[in-house]
Amino acid sequence: MTGRLRRAEVWLAGAFVIAMVAMIFTGGAARLMRTPINATIDFATCFFAWATFLSADVAWRRNRLTALRLVPDRLPPAARWRLDLANHAVVLAILGYGVVAGSWLAWISRTRTFQGMPEISYSWVTAALPVGCALMILTTLGKIRDHWRARPRAQT
Amino acid sequence: MILVIAAFALFLLMGMPVAFAIAGAAAMFFLQNPDLPYTIPAQQTITQTQNFALLAVPLFILAGNLMNHTGLTRRLLGLATTLLGHMRGGLAQASLALSAMMGGVSGSAIADASMQARMLGGEMMARGVSRGFTAAVLSFGSILTPVIPPGIGMILYGTIGQVSIGRLFAAGILPALLLWGALAVAVAVSARRNGWPPERAARAPRREVIGAIGAGLWAILFPVILLVGLRSGFFTPSEIGALAVVYALIIGIVVYRELTRGGFGAAMSDTVADIGAVMLLIAVSAPLSYVMVLERTPETIAGLIVGLPGGLEAVMVAVALAVILAGFVIDATVLIIMLTPILLPLIRSLGGDPVHFGIVFIIAATIGNFTPPVGAAMYSVCSILNCGVPAYSRAAAPLFLAVMLVVLALVFLPDLVLFLPRALI
Amino acid sequence: QDFTLRFNHVLGPAEPFHEGFLAWAERVRERTGGRLEIDVFHSAQLGVEEDIIEQIRQGANIGQNTDSARLGTYVPSIAVVNGPYLVADKQEAFSLTDSPTMQGWLDELAADHGIRVVCFDWVQGERNFFTNTPIRTPEDLAGQRIRTPPAPIWQESIRALGAEPVAMAFGDVYSGLQNRAIDGAELVYSNITARNMNEVLEYANETRHILLVNFQIVSEQWFQGLPEDIRGVLVEECRAAGQATSNRIADVQEAAKRQLVAAGMTVVEDIDMEAFRAAGLKAFEVLGLGEAAAQIRGELAN
Numbered sequence: 068m069t070g071r072l073r074r075a076e077v078w079l080a081g082a083f084v085i086a087m088v089a090m091i092f093t094g095g096a097a098r099l100m101r102t103p104i105n106a107t108i109d110f111a112t113c114f115f116a117w118a119t120f121l122s123a124d125v126a127w128r129r130n131r132l133t134a135l136r137l138v139p140d141r142l143p144p145a146a147r148w149r150l151d152l153a154n155h156a157v158v159l160a161i162l163g164y165g166v167v168a169g170s171w172l173a174w175i176s177r178t179r180t181f182q183g184m185p186e187i188s189y190s191w192v193t194a195a196l197p198v199g200c201a202l203m204i205l206t207t208l209g210k211i212r213d214h215w216r217a218r219p220r221a222q223t
Numbered sequence: 224m225i226l227v228i229a230a231f232a233l234f235l236l237m238g239m240p241v242a243f244a245i246a247g248a249a250a251m252f253f254l255q256n257p258d259l260p261y262t263i264p265a266q267q268t269i270t271q272t273q274n275f276a277l278l279a280v281p282l283f284i285l286a287g288n289l290m291n292h293t294g295l296t297r298r299l300l301g302l303a304t305t306l307l308g309h310m311r312g313g314l315a316q317a318s319l320a321l322s323a324m325m326g327g328v329s330g331s332a333i334a335d336a337s338m339q340a341r342m343l344g345g346e347m348m349a350r351g352v353s354r355g356f357t358a359a360v361l362s363f364g365s366i367l368t369p370v371i372p373p374g375i376g377m378i379l380y381g382t383i384g385q386v387s388i389g390r391l392f393a394a395g396i397l398p399a400l401l402l403w404g405a406l407a408v409a410v411a412v413s414a415r416r417n418g419w420p421p422e423r424a425a426r427a428p429r430r431e432v433i434g435a436i437g438a439g440l441w442a443i444l445f446p447v448i449l450l451v452g453l454r455s456g457f458f459t460p461s462e463i464g465a466l467a468v469v470y471a472l473i474i475g476i477v478v479y480r481e482l483t484r485g486g487f488g489a490a491m492s493d494t495v496a497d498i499g500a501v502m503l504l505i506a507v508s509a510p511l512s513y514v515m516v517l518e519r520t521p522e523t524i525a526g527l528i529v530g531l532p533g534g535l536e537a538v539m540v541a542v543a544l545a546v547i548l549a550g551f552v553i554d555a556t557v558l559i560i561m562l563t564p565i566l567l568p569l570i571r572s573l574g575g576d577p578v579h580f581g582i583v584f585i586i587a588a589t590i591g592n593f594t595p596p597v598g599a600a601m602y603s604v605c606s607i608l609n610c611g612v613p614a615y616s617r618a619a620a621p622l623f624l625a626v627m628l629v630v631l632a633l634v635f636l637p638d639l640v641l642f643l644p645r646a647l648i
Numbered sequence: 649q650d651f652t653l654r655f656n657h658v659l660g661p662a663e664p665f666h667e668g669f670l671a672w673a674e675r676v677r678e679r680t681g682g683r684l685e686i687d688v689f690h691s692a693q694l695g696v697e698e699d700i701i702e703q704i705r706q707g708a709n710i711g712q713n714t715d716s717a718r719l720g721t722y723v724p725s726i727a728v729v730n731g732p733y734l735v736a737d738k739q740e741a742f743s744l745t746d747s748p749t750m751q752g753w754l755d756e757l758a759a760d761h762g763i764r765v766v767c768f769d770w771v772q773g774e775r776n777f778f779t780n781t782p783i784r785t786p787e788d789l790a791g792q793r794i795r796t797p798p799a800p801i802w803q804e805s806i807r808a809l810g811a812e813p814v815a816m817a818f819g820d821v822y823s824g825l826q827n828r829a830i831d832g833a834e835l836v837y838s839n840i841t842a843r844n845m846n847e848v849l850e851y852a853n854e855t856r857h858i859l860l861v862n863f864q865i866v867s868e869q870w871f872q873g874l875p876e877d878i879r880g881v882l883v884e885e886c887r888a889a890g891q892a893t894s895n896r897i898a899d900v901q902e903a904a905k906r907q908l909v910a911a912g913m914t915v916v917e918d919i920d921m922e923a924f925r926a927a928g929l930k931a932f933e934v935l936g937l938g939e940a941a942a943q944i945r946g947e948l949a950n
């Protein structure tokens with residue numbers, strides 16, 4: 068992903084978080100003024116889904132996802148290199164599942180609506196998962212490319 | 224189920240990010256059970272982000288990041304250093320005090336731990352506290368959150384077990400203070416053993432204390448305003464997170480005028496990465512919980528205990544230990560929902576008090592949040608502080624022990640739990 | 649054991665419905681010689697209702713206790729059952745099964761949306777307003793923020809009756825009342841005792857505005873895959889267990905009411921029912937369900 072796209076992703080995820088704050092605050096203020104707006108919560112949770120899955124890609128790219136590195140760190144470099152390649156392959160498979168299952172869910176749940184907004188499709192929430200997984204696939208492919216370039220000399 | 228656990232252990236040991244290890248393990252179950260729609264893991268992952276109780280998590284993370292760039296954190300730490308700087312590990316003690324205050328505000332241990340990790344973590348490490356211990360204190364401190372009202376655990380337990388929520392709320396206060404005290408002692412002992420130097424030779428003179436309180440006034444007011452907002456009924460628990468963000472913004476822009484465009488950008492960038500690390504893990508743990516529920520795993524564990532001989536106290540200790548063990552891999556909320564209807568009749572038949580048992584049970588179930596291999600609060604803090612799980616676990620051992628001692632004390636001295644509800648309600 | 653149905657509901661393990669579902673499961677197991685096992689999960693352990701319905705539509709062997717408002721998302725007319733004062737009592741609710749109009753809607757639900765209603769003889773009792781000021785007329789509800797389940801028919805019904813509806817999950821009601829995010833709720837008596845809501849509510853106003861009928865749904869695809877004899881047993885025992893549970897609930901409601909009175913709750917009985925009935929009619933019109941409601945009322949009258 069280019070630098071501009073990366074920045075756009077961070078910006079968008081941050082905008083969703085700010086929008087969550089705005090929605091929840093508006094909802095509370097409206098309730099206090101005795102004119103409750105039910106849709107604010109639906110919007111807030113919808114933005115929550117998008118903030119979560121877009122941010123997940125940012126965290127993944129910045130290597131912020133916690134891992135237990137006890138075993139890999141004790142392996143010789145060549146073995147560790149192969150193990151991490153295997154890890155990336157499993158991650159790709161999981162993310163691939165997320166894209167396929169998430170897209171299918173978004174498609175079949177198009178008649179499902181928000182609880183407080185019967186006119187808006189719940190697919191707007193569901194779509195956050197496949198989109199986030201697709202972005203994470205791009206990130207993983209980038210990691211595999213870097214990993215390949217950094218392969219131990221003995222390997223080649 | 225065995226395949227799921229084996230796959231999880233394998234993925235974890237391979238060094239895969241924990242979030243993917245959890246997702247991959249849950250996937251094994253669905254590969255084994257083709258009669259279930261293959262979309263369920265994806266669906267459960269999405270639904271987790273629609274959970275009203277979790278809405279506060281990103282908001283408190285944002286609030287914590289903003290406070291770093293508004294000067295609030297710096298002044299709060301200045302105050303903590305002035306007041307507690309003559310103690311070894313004074314900052315760690317200050318973080319426990321903050322947890323106790325935030326415990327009365329936030330219903331979520333994860334939200335609380337994440338915010339504090341962002342607010343205090345960097346400074347604590349800069350002042351010589353080890354990375355592992357910083358993470359451990361900030362994580363364990365949030366054990367106070369579910370016991371100080373309003374805790375989601377108490378509401379769930381009271382609802383399912385038909386126990387007065389008002390009495391549970393009152394009953395949580397004294398045990399929370401005990402937990403705080405025990406953690407404070409453990410922190411003091413660790414600080415001495417590790418030889419962290421006090422930041423100042425002697426207690427600060429009164430004039431300096433007054434000055435620091437003046438400087439840190441808005442920081443002290445932060446939890447106070449949130450508490451008043453909640454108690455007065457102006458704000459619901461989920462709105463408190465948004466209020467925290469707005470408060471930090473107002474202080475940064477209007478009061479201290481230290482929040483710059485660049486600072487805001489940096490806070491947002493950190494927030495996004497924090498949320499991604501924390502929420503992805505929480506989201507993907509939903510399918511794993513689903514599998515546990517479907518297989519009735521916690522109930523099987525409970526069934527083993529129900530068969531045990533012994534009186535009320537023996538059963539309660541066994542229950543607490545089993546719940547803590549189960550909590551090593553199962554989320555506290557799931558444990559409370561599944562086990563309350565099974566365990567409570569047993570406790571009642573042995574003559575136990577449901578409020579007494581409830582508090583012990585909720586604390587025991589929450590401990591799992593802070594223990595490896597799966598603990599949401601632990602992973603949240605570790606990922607924010609970039610701390611390895613082994614370092615965390617070593618540092619957390621004395622804190623874990625302190626909490627366990629409190630649990631035992633609560634089992635054998637029911638009055639510690641029941642005194643306040645008797646006196647107040 | 650040839651077939652398993654994992655059955656999910658949102659109610660707690662101490663509510664009569666849970667025992668009713670267990671009794672249904674037990675009778676089905678006996679009569680099919682164990683060929684069909686129903687595994688009941690309380691407290692929404694298998695997940696939120698909408699997710700379960702999504703799984704059901706994909707053919708999973710999962711069932712759910714739901715209401716007509718939710719089913720109205722798929723076949724809008726079904727939602728009338730949830731409208732104010734549609735059926736007078738539980739006997740009338742049981743006879744809804746014989747209404748040809750209703751059967752037509754249920755067939756449409758199965759054919760077009762993959763959702764099979766096994767039976768709906770599960771009446772959860774009469775819903776009343778629970779508040780902190782006494783309610784006798786629709787005017788008394790003016791400006792009161794009343795929690796309702798998040799469904800349009802529900803919102804419009806409560807609005808038609810004079811209150812300001814606030815959508816909120818059932819689990820949040822206690823803290824919502826405690827924090828005064830809402831002024832009251834409309835529920836059945838046993839909901840109040842089950843969640844100790846008398847700690848935060850003062851008045852029980854017996855408006856009886858909705859008779860809450862519950863629907864037991866499974867996947868149409870799974871249902872058609874069952875042998876015919878098992879399908880018959882499943883439906884028959886669902887109706888039997890549902891009617892028995894509905895009768896038991898009437899007693900439970902009375903007991904819950906006595907318990908609440910003893911705990912200090914004030915029951916308001918002198919309600920202006922005519923005014924409430926007249927107000928309720930507005931809800932059907934607003935939702936475009938006036939014709940459907942009239943049709944059902946006509947068939948019930950015969």
Ligand code: NA
Pocket residue numbers: 325326327328329330331367368369370371372373374375
């Ligand atoms: Na709390």
Ligand code: NA
Pocket residue numbers: 550551552553590591592593594595596597598599
């Ligand atoms: Na754990």
